[in-house]
Amino acid sequence: MTALVRSASLTGFTEVATSCGLDPYALATEVGLPRRGLDEPDLMIPTQSVGQLLELAAARGREPAFGLRMAESRRLSNLGPLALLVRDERTLRDALEVLVTHIHMHNEALSVRVEQVGNLVSIRVEMGVGPGAFRQSSELVIGVTFRVLSVFMGAGWQPRLVCFTHRAPADLRVHRRLFGRAVEFGHEFDGIVCNASDLDVPNPGADPVMVRYARRLLEQSSGKRPRDSARVRELVVVLMPRGHCRVEVVAQHMGMDRRTLARRLAAEGTTFSAVVDNVRRDLLGGYLKDGARPLAEVSDLLGFSAPSAFSRWHRNQFGIAARSRVNQP
Incomplete structure (x- = not known):
């Protein structure tokens, strides 16, 4: 069975390839990947082909740090729905447990192990294709x-050691720029070693409401192909706080036009607006219950263009003003 990975794994490929004088779309075609996989993050594409693409681009572009240069521009959102759960966990230890459990939803060939010995923790990453088979993918x-890890620890954080099983390249400038000087090659595993105490630093941005909601979504879709309405629900949760929760954007993420999406949702007895309203109602209850957020912030988190739009929606949904529910048990 061919292992698949979300096409979000190729985020940054176009930019790095172009800077090396390469045609990224021609390279994708050469290894049998769809051209739109470079533009749409949620296609499921073969992991093997992605590895071949990165090796080909590194060789043709004479850039031994091709994969690392792609990593430099990555954001947590590249993990898709999984990013919601990782981002809002209480500590880095909790976030790593989520990655260990659910990383297969992002990359079926990837596994993560966390091992603690004394005061040191090793985060080991295994690609499922043999050590050193795809150097660029590993990096x-x-x-x-x-x-x-830096999302939790801050931009200035440095690990104790970054380990690679392959040999060192001649030029280590990109490695030093990203990781600092604690990089070791020819190691027994690919991974990162850090202090155990780093894993228990509280995450000041943790959102318990979003954690509960995201965990429920992931558990519902784990191990089976989700219904289209469940997939829409996941994307709505991801896109809503960023202000991009529109039907045409969600349809594009799912590789179809808005009419096709509407037909599929109708076959499941729902509509895009109904899914959005359900998500908003679910999240709103949690935000109001937890209580610390002002209504203007709740409005932003629920994807409304202005607090007045949120107020109208709330009155239409519940028949009362949103402000009347604040601080009520």
């Missing part, structure tokens, strides 16, 4: 893992 994955 990309370790680079992205480092970026995830």
Whole structure:
């Protein structure tokens, strides 16, 4: 069975390839990947082909740090719905447990192990294709893992050691720029070693409401192909706080036009607006219950263009003003 990965794994490929004088779309076609996989993040594409693409681009572009350069521009949102749960966990330890459990939803060939010995923790990443088989993929994955850790620890954080099983390249400038000087090659595993105490630093941006909601979504879709309405629900949760929760945007993420999406949702007895309203109602209850957020912030988190739009929606949904529910049990 061919292992698949979300096409979000190719975020940054077009920019790095172009800077190396390459045609990114021609390279994708050469290894049998769809051209739109470079533009749409949620296609499921073969992991093997992605590895081949990165190796080909690194060789043709004479850029031994191709994968790392892609990692430098990565954001947590590249993990899709999984990013919601990782971002809002209480500590880095909790976030790593989520990655260990659910990373297969992003990349079926990837596994993550966390091992603690004394005061040191090793975060080991295994690609499922054999050590050193795809050097660029390994460096990309370790680079992205480092970026995830830095979300919690801050931009100035440095690990104790970054390990690669392959040999060192002649030029280490990109490695030093991203990881600092604690990089070791020819190691027994690909991964990152850090202090155990780093894993228990509280996450000041943790959102318990979003954690509960995102965990429920992931559990519902884990191990089976989700219904279209469930997939729409996941995308709505991801896009809503960023102000991009429009039917045409969601349809594009799913590789179809808005009419096709409307037909599929109708076959499941729902509509895009109904899914959005359901998500908003679910999240609103949690935000009001937890209580610390002003209504203007809640309005933003629920994807409204202005607090007045949120107020109208709330009155239409519940028959009362939103302000009347604040601080009520």
